[in-house]
Amino acid sequence: MIGAIIVFSGVILDYLKGSGVITIRYEMTMPAVALYLLLQLIAIAKDFAEGRMELIRLNQSLDEEVALQTKQLKEKNEQLEALVWQDGLTGIANRRYFNEMVANQFDHAKQQQQKWSLIMIDIDEFKQYNDYYGHVAGDQLLKVFVDIINKILPPNVLFARYGGEEFVLITQDDQAMSLAEELRQRIEHANLEHLGRDLKRVTASFGVVTYTNEETVEELLHKADENLYMAKRSGRNRVYAS
Incomplete structure (x- = not known):
């Protein structure tokens, strides 16, 4: 302009x-x-x-x-x-992730001739706990149970929920028996109430197996499961290894 x-x-x-x-x-x-x-x-x-x-x-x-x-x-x-590898309730690894990792660990151990251990854990008489307190309380117990274990696990130990009230650990430490016994004592001494059983408190049983020359992962898992069964058969609140 x-x-x-x-x-x-x-x-x-x-x-x-x-x-x-x-x-x-x-x-x-x-x-x-x-x-x-x-x-x-x-x-x-x-x-x-x-x-x-x-x-x-x-x-x-x-x-x-x-x-x-x-x-x-x-x-x-x-x-x-x-979501793919995490257990939705407890936040630790789920069985899918465990299966992948245990297969990798098994193959590596066979190639490198390394020893490593599996620890299977089962909450004793968990069904009675659910029957007595209800499933909501049962879910809460699983969370508390996981917290107790997580607080004392050493580094590089895979802790996974195997299913229901059953858990599993993979450790490269050759002190698997002592670790399992420490976990058993911590759970027992936590004095978590369980009025649905005679002992009146929550305990857990442990099956330990150390890789030697097993041919397959399934064979190793079967041995761990058998040892867990023996711990329960021996009176529960036990650590059993073979």
Whole structure:
């Protein structure tokens, strides 16, 4: 608008000069046009700069949105991955994850000729606990039971829920028997009430097996299960190994 006024003024001045009304030394139309063009260039440059800044802001906003979406997607993937291997009640590894890890451990041990141990754990007379207190209380007991064990487990020990009230440990430590006995004592000394049985408190039985030259994972698991059965048959609240 200003440029147009300047050009119009220059034209008027040149007209008045040509009519002899005013006397000026220079032609005004061309400088006015040049000034108009300069103002137009400045306006275009300003608009371009503002547009560029807006584009930068949009790109930054887009980058932030992409980063946020990527972070949220990563979190969801991690949550889904956790659901695949995590026991929903206790938060420890589930049987599916255990089966994968025990197979890997077994193959590695066979190749490297390493010893490692399995510890199977079963809460004694858990059915009677559920019958006496109800399944909600039974679920709570499982959580407390897991917490007791988790607090004293050494590093690099896989702790998984095998099914129901049965749990399993994989340890590369050759002190599996002493670990199982420590866990048994901790559970017994926690004095968790169990009025549905004669002993009146919660205990657990343990079956321990150390890999030597078993041919298959199933054979090793079967031995651990047999040892757990022997611990229960011997009166429960026992650690049995062969």
